[in-house]
Amino acid sequence: MLTLRRFFATLGPGVLWLAVFLIVPVAIMFGYSLLTRTDLAQVGGPLTLESWGRVFGYDALFREWVPDNLRVLGRSVLIAGFSTLLCVLMGYPLAFYIARQPARRKSFLLLLLIIPFWTNFLIRVYAWILILRPFDLVPSLTATFLGMVYAFLPFFVLPVYSSVEKVDWRLLEAAQDLGAPPAKAFMAAVFPQTLPGLIAGILLTFIPALGTFVVSDILGGAKTALIGNLVQNQFGQAGDWPYGSALSFLLMGAVLVGLWLYARAAGQKGLEELI
Amino acid sequence: MTRRTHPALSAWAWLVYGFLYLPILVLIIFSFNDSKFGATWAGFTTKWYGVLLAREDVREAVTNTLLVALSSTLISTVLGTLVGLGLWRYSSRFRLPLTFLLVTPIVIPDVVMGVSLLMFYSLVRGGLELTGWTFENGFWTVMFAHVTFQISYVALTVRSRLAGYDRSLEEAARDLGASSVQSFLRVILPLALPGVLAGALLAFTLSLDDFVVTYFTSGSGFRTLPVLIYTSVKKGVTPDINALSTLLVLFTVIAIIAANAIMRPRAGRGGEA
Numbered sequence: 001m002l003t004l005r006r007f008f009a010t011l012g013p014g015v016l017w018l019a020v021f022l023i024v025p026v027a028i029m030f031g032y033s034l035l036t037r038t039d040l041a042q043v044g045g046p047l048t049l050e051s052w053g054r055v056f057g058y059d060a061l062f063r064e065w066v067p068d069n070l071r072v073l074g075r076s077v078l079i080a081g082f083s084t085l086l087c088v089l090m091g092y093p094l095a096f097y098i099a100r101q102p103a104r105r106k107s108f109l110l111l112l113l114i115i116p117f118w119t120n121f122l123i124r125v126y127a128w129i130l131i132l133r134p135f136d137l138v139p140s141l142t143a144t145f146l147g148m149v150y151a152f153l154p155f156f157v158l159p160v161y162s163s164v165e166k167v168d169w170r171l172l173e174a175a176q177d178l179g180a181p182p183a184k185a186f187m188a189a190v191f192p193q194t195l196p197g198l199i200a201g202i203l204l205t206f207i208p209a210l211g212t213f214v215v216s217d218i219l220g221g222a223k224t225a226l227i228g229n230l231v232q233n234q235f236g237q238a239g240d241w242p243y244g245s246a247l248s249f250l251l252m253g254a255v256l257v258g259l260w261l262y263a264r265a266a267g268q269k270g271l272e273e274l275i
Numbered sequence: 276m277t278r279r280t281h282p283a284l285s286a287w288a289w290l291v292y293g294f295l296y297l298p299i300l301v302l303i304i305f306s307f308n309d310s311k312f313g314a315t316w317a318g319f320t321t322k323w324y325g326v327l328l329a330r331e332d333v334r335e336a337v338t339n340t341l342l343v344a345l346s347s348t349l350i351s352t353v354l355g356t357l358v359g360l361g362l363w364r365y366s367s368r369f370r371l372p373l374t375f376l377l378v379t380p381i382v383i384p385d386v387v388m389g390v391s392l393l394m395f396y397s398l399v400r401g402g403l404e405l406t407g408w409t410f411e412n413g414f415w416t417v418m419f420a421h422v423t424f425q426i427s428y429v430a431l432t433v434r435s436r437l438a439g440y441d442r443s444l445e446e447a448a449r450d451l452g453a454s455s456v457q458s459f460l461r462v463i464l465p466l467a468l469p470g471v472l473a474g475a476l477l478a479f480t481l482s483l484d485d486f487v488v489t490y491f492t493s494g495s496g497f498r499t500l501p502v503l504i505y506t507s508v509k510k511g512v513t514p515d516i517n518a519l520s521t522l523l524v525l526f527t528v529i530a531i532i533a534a535n536a537i538m539r540p541r542a543g544r545g546g547e548a
């Protein structure tokens with residue numbers, strides 16, 4: 001039984017911390033999204049839905065509909081989605097390769113994978129400037145994709161690897177014994193077993209890719225501005241906190257949709273296993 | 276079980292590894308390049324390391340980064356371990372909301388966490404100013420922000436470490452006359468320790484690596500290494516940043532190998548993380 005005293009002795013301090021530094025700030029952000037920008041980084045009343053209207057493409061008086069923001073959101077989803085797809089193409093076979101090596105070699109290969117993973121995120125993105133600059137590719141969309149894939153690939157490979165590691169290969173042999181051609185045997189006997197890791201990997205790549213502003217900021221330039229850049233700009237140069245707050249909720253909404261799709265695909269336990 | 280791998284699969288794997296290491300290699304090579312603008316090779320030099328080490332702001336950023344990482348890890352390890360224990364020990368109807376609360380800091384986009392804390396601090400400052408107090412965004416605001424994203428990782432690591440143990444272990448200790456504090460210190464904590472250490476290590480690295488949340492909560496007077504790198508990169512590529520990056524990569528490699536050596540003998544009982 002969880003009595004009040006036990007709660008305060010164990011869960012209490014951590015829960016209180018998260019309430020103060022996570023829940024309250026998000027609640028405050030909601031409040032700000034209903035105010036108006038009065039000056040750079042200054043807000044005032046009265047309460048209005050103007051920022052929310054702008055997020056969904058309306059002008060201040062809700063008369064005209066210009067879906068620029070939705071276009072940026074669409075572009076973010078597309079860029080994050082395509083980067084994730086590239087991660088799948090590169091990382092899914094890699095996970096199999098690693099999982100099927102002898103034990104010593106396996107831990108060495110995993111170590112080789114973890115080193116870039118733990119190398120500072122900014123350095124990983126910055127290094128691409130050095131490579132792509134001679135080809136005049138910074139800033140460009142190509143650079144953004146390369147940076148995204150490079151930054152998020154290890155997030156994808158590790159969960160897929162832990163799924164491949166658990167694969168019961170006897171099923172593959174059984175399928176082959178029963179006469180299935182290799183590709184069909186793989187799809188029927190192995191692929192479904194890797195699905196939990198694959199979905200987790202896709203999510204762990206897609207969510208940070210959707211929210212990032214660093215990669216596009218450093219490698220992409222203004223033409224590839226993503227929803228994260230739009231948010232950053234409202235808290236930087238534009239100084240429009242209400243609009244930035246409403247945009248943040250749009251971004252969180254997109255992430256929640258992703259998680260909801262994941263929960264539907266992976267079942268109830270999936271969310272806990274994800275971490 | 277070892278099975279033969281198709282040559283195409285091996286080739287693909289090594290291509291991907293090449294992709295992963297190309298930027299790091301280029302970074303290291305350019306840190307020894309005797310050219311101010313760095314696009315072409317102009318001979319070997321170590322002078323950028325000298326330039327780097329002489330920079331006052333770099334040394335200050337290193338100190339700031341380590342101070343933030345150490346203090347936030349200390350706080351989040353204590354809070355997170357207690358939460359992990361609580362999750363393991365008590366089943367309650369709050370389990371689902373608690374899991375939700377712990378998952379939120381992990382899945383919420385960095386930029387959203389950063390800007391919401393920026394507004395939170397600004398509002399708190401506004402409130403304090405009414406009473407004549409004030410504070411600048413700096414060490415404390417950054418450190419508290421880091422604790423916020425670290426707690427969940429520590430709690431979940433500790434919980435998954437304890438998941439295999441039966442809760443009756445603690446009852447047994449109590450039956451044998453241990454007080455609740457004694458049973459915690461002598462029985463539960465030693466069992467949880469590998470999880471606590473792994474969680475602390477993860478929290479520490481997350482703090483070292485964080486740019487986005489720090490960027491929004493640090494104000495102008497306080498810079499950590501990632502913020503310093505970002506500001507430099509925005510101004511243009513300078514060779515001393517290559518030297519700094521190379522040193523950080525070297526540090527990462529050493530840290531990972533050391534962590535591997537320390538964790539391996541203890542990870543015998545299938546503790547993940």
